[in-house]
Amino acid sequence: MRFLVCQKIFQKKCTSNGTKGYAPTSTSLLLMRHGEHSMATLVLLESSPVMLAPWHYLSACVRQNDPLTFEAAHGKDIWSYAAEHPAHSDLINDAMACDARASVPTIVEGCAELFVGVNTVVDVGGGDRTTLRALVKAFPWIRGINFDLPHVVSVALESNGVKHVGGDMFAAVPKANTAFLKVHISI
Numbered sequence: 625m626r627f628l629v630c631q632k633i634f635q636k637k638c639t640s641n642g643t644k645g646y647a648p649t650s651t652s653l654l655l656m657r658h659g660e661h662s663m664a665t666l667v668l669l670e671s672s673p674v675m676l677a678p679w680h681y682l683s684a685c686v687r688q689n690d691p692l693t694f695e696a697a698h699g700k701d702i703w704s705y706a707a708e709h710p711a712h713s714d715l716i717n718d719a720m721a722c723d724a725r726a727s728v729p730t731i732v733e734g735c736a737e738l739f740v741g742v743n744t745v746v747d748v749g750g751g752d753r754t755t756l757r758a759l760v761k762a763f764p765w766i767r768g769i770n771f772d773l774p775h776v777v778s779v780a781l782e783s784n785g786v787k788h789v790g791g792d793m794f795a796a797v798p799k800a801n802t803a804f805l806k807v808h809i810s811i
């Protein structure tokens with residue numbers, strides 16, 4: 625607990641009967657499963673055995689000048705792996721949705737002028753459509769196209785103003801006024 629207090633994940637607090645206790649901080653609230661700002665699924669993804677395995681290949685990959693640690697661990701790239709493992713795909717999509725819920729409000733507040741006069745937005749690699757749902761809610765004149773791999777859009781929920789299209793962005797991307805590409809940096 626001393627370490628977690630140092631990291632500001634908990635804070636020390638006296639309880640009502642005068643004994644030593646601990647209370648949550650704004651950081652620990654991010655780690656709780658529920659709540660608008662929860663980042664718990666992102667932590668669960670990054671600490672899952674599937675995502676930790678590539679770290680064991682890091683030094684070998686660095687020595688061989690090969691950046692593909694996920695492929696070294698699992699024999700295929702992360703998106704092919706996700707297509708074959710629906711539970712891991714769900715974990716990725718939920719984790720990306722956490723990231724989108726945290727970051728898209730900043731885009732909406734800080735870059736609203738970019739969306740004036742824009743009728744259609746294609747979100748390339750849009751995951752479960754959380755980003756586009758927030759953009760369409762903030763800028764209701766926009767029609768959104770949520771473009772992602774077929775195994776992702778086939779399980780994505782419907783949303784007003786958002787159409788799902790499955791495909792490979794390296795082959796073609798649906799036409800729109802604006803292409804939106806938000807990435808989450810990981811290993």
Ligand SMILES: C[S@@+](CC[C@H](N)C(=O)[O-])C[C@H]1O[C@@H](n2cnc3c(N)ncnc32)[C@H](O)[C@@H]1O
Pocket residue numbers: 703720721723724748749750751752755771772773776791792793794805806807808
């Ligand atoms: C790191 S996630 C980002 C998700 C979302 N844009 C966000 O930031 O919350 C990358 C997304 O790109 C999708 N993706 C990967 N390769 C793709 C491809 N070749 N064509 C279309 N989508 C792809 C993945 O399925 C995943 O949903």
